[in-house]
Amino acid sequence: MTDENPNLPAVSGHEGHDEVVAEPIPDPGIEPHELRITDIDPQAADRVERQVATMFALAGLLALGSCVAYFAIPRDSVLEFGPLTGNANNLVIGLCLGLGLFLIGAGAIQWAKKLMVDTEIAEDRHDAFSSPAQKADIIEGFQQGVAESGFTRRKLIRRSLIGAMGLLGLPAIVLLRDLGPLPGRSLYNTIWAKGIRVVNDVTLRPIKPSDLVVGQLVNAAPANLAPMQEESAVEYQNAKAKASVIVVRIAPDKIQAPAGRENWGIDGILCYSKICTHVGCPISLYEQQTHHVLCPCHQSTFDLADGAKVVFGPAARPLPQLPLAVDAEGYLVAQSGFTEPVGPSFWERG
Incomplete structure (x- = not known):
């Protein structure tokens, strides 16, 4: 019979016998810190500082180069590399921006590995909640880290990094030009006009009031849209994007027509x-009982029984309404075009 310390945990052995753990594994601690050449040789540290600053400066020059390439290289120029071809403008801009970002990253790594303090420290775990004293320690530690990084002391690195990061913002501003022209008055006019029939956007069949029942919503388009498809696909898509409409039938006693629109419905x-008047997404998610239509992009909700006013979401104005009439053959037609711009709100609208 052997003596066992009852305070030590027992571990099951391979043969059914209990083995006693004599003591926990000791903490190995942190290995002794080894000085780098930049820690003991000021000239080596200065040399690394110049290397890092050079990388940051080159990154800034590449950012400027991408802006120059955007304007200097023709948009239709092509570069050929054997069987591979590519747009020269895009290729040069991409290479300049890619190399610029690479140099900033490489410079930051070199700075951290060779110049920043690399002494390892150990910190005991603590509760997620920080006491005022711990918050003060965190702030003090952050300030100490800033000092040890040399950011405030090594002016060459600091200035070159700030310059490179500032210049990298220029290509982003220049490339905004590729978003296309400003809306101008393009959203003020659609192909809707007086007498244009309302047709189903799938079957292209004209719509009569008798075709719709209360609670029904139909996606529709102007009758003069279809012929445009044969002439120009681009013009057709542009016209359709602005002229698409929804037609809904609501019990007349449920409608609250805005002033001046009492005769806009049939x-x-x-x-x-x-x-949608938020950012221009197409809408048609309709809830019959509330007469609400929902935009699937950002959940803007419009009350079709009350002038399509906004009842929820980020949209800033109601859906534009198209005044309707009935022609001699009994089909729905527009009394006129839209009386306000369609699509999302924009700063030139006023």
């Missing part, structure tokens, strides 16, 4: 632009 049939 027996409870109303027509609104399909384009």
Whole structure:
């Protein structure tokens, strides 16, 4: 029979016997810190500082080069590398920006490995909640880290880094030009006009009031849209993006027509632009009981029974309404075009 210390945990052995752990594994601690050549040789540290600053300066020059390439290289120029071809403008801009970002990253790594303090420290775990004293320690530690990084002391690195990061913002501003022209008055006019029939956007069949029942919503378009598809695909898509509408039939006693729009509907049939007034997403998610239509992008919600006013979401204005009438053959037609710009709100709208 052997004596066992009852305070030590027992571990099951391979043969069914209990083995006693004599003591926990000791903490190995942190290995002794080894000085780098930049820690003991000021000239080596200065040399690394110049290397890092050079990388940052080159990154700034490459950022400027991307801006120059954007304007200097023709948009239709092509570079050929054997069987590979590519747009020269895009290629040079991409290479300049890619190399610039690489040099900033490489310079930051070199700075951290060779110049920043690399002494390892150990910190005991603590509760997630920080006491005022711990918060003060964190702030003090942050300030100490800034001092040890040499950011405030090594002016060459600091200035070159700030310059490179500032210059990298220029290509982003220049490339905004590729977003296309400003809306101008392009959203003020659509192909809707007086007498244009309302047709189903799938079957292209003209719509009669009798085709719609209360609670029904139909995606529609102007009858003069279809012929444009044969002439120009681009013009067709541009026109469709602005002229698409939704037609809904609501019980007349549920409609609260805005002032001046009392005669814009036909027996409870109303027509609104399909384009959300937030950022221009197409909408048609309709809830019959509330007469609300929802934009799937950002959940802007419009009350079609009350002039399509906004009842929820980020949209800033109601959906534009298209005034309706009935022609001699009994089909729905527009009384006129839209009386306000369609699509998302924009600063030139006023």
